[in-house]
């Protein structure tokens with residue numbers, strides 16, 4: 001199959017979102033055989049998030065695979081953030097709360113790097129930032145993958161979809177931290193209302209606040225997860241980068257490219273252009289959509305899938321919500337390293 005093939009099903013005024021997905025699935029040719037164990041990589045949303053992709057679409061994909069005698073399972077990996085997905089057990093509770101349960105989906109729901117986040121392996125990378133990348137062992141445990149991505153904005157990458165899903169989405173916690181390591185918060189005191197939210201959400205205790213004093217951030221402890229920046233109600237925090245602002249985008253792409261070398265030829269990509277909000281599904285809360293729903297796309301390559309998604313949604317939409325993030329670097333760097 002040609003990697004450049006794209007299938008898109010845009011919503012007509014009376015078209016249902018599920019029909020849009022069905023139409024894309026009917027076009028995709030699968031590189032899998034009956035009996036194969038296929039992992040569906042997705043994000044079931046942080047506890048309290050209201051914008052995650054509803055599980056009905058994963059259920060549709062599961063039914064589509066089962067009809068071909070393929071054995072699907074659903075997975076995500078542990079994360080850096082505090083909240084409902086840091087540890088595997090908590091994450092499965094969060095998944096079930098959002099109906100990503102074995103009972104509803106009809107297949108196993110699991111954690112790709114193990115319940116304790118320690119089921120990981122190194123993959124060779126050979127790029128300028130990473131010689132190797134550390135990834136959930138699931139990459140070796142499945143015969144193939146369906147990468148189901150929810151397209152949306154993101155506070156560090158500008159947008160998040162297929163590239164991010166196989167990069168951060170497959171990465172171990174240590175690898176996630178290596179990618180984030182250069183981002184640190186910087187406070188604009190004029191905007192701060194001393195609410196303490198940044199202290200509450202910091203997963204490593206790097207943010208602290210004395211009574212009625214402005215918060216302070218211990219940058220030697222900070223892991224750069226940007227949770228405080230995203231959750232600040234007054235937008236009083238900005239990211240400062242220890243290195244070139246584009247390095248984070250490059251690290252994201254290098255991890256994705258290393259994963260791609262391992263799953264190329266045994267993965268297909270389905271991206272939902274629905275419920276598109278400014279930031280990712282890692283944040284609690286109900287966030288406003290920034291553009292109307294567009295439907296689904298299917299593809300055989302993550303970079304091509306993301307380029308197509310941007311074209312449909314509009315680069316101007318991403319620029320308007322994250323004007324300081326050099327998200328285009330993901331595409332130029334992918335080209336430079338032959339991804």
Ligand code: SF4
Pocket residue numbers: 187191192193194195196197198199215231232233234235236237
């Ligand atoms: S979350 Fe924002 S407004 Fe609240 S204390 Fe922290 S920096 Fe200040």
Ligand code: SF4
Pocket residue numbers: 183184185198201202203204205206207217221222223224225226227228229
């Ligand atoms: S201070 Fe650093 S580690 Fe803590 S929430 Fe902010 S970015 Fe994350």
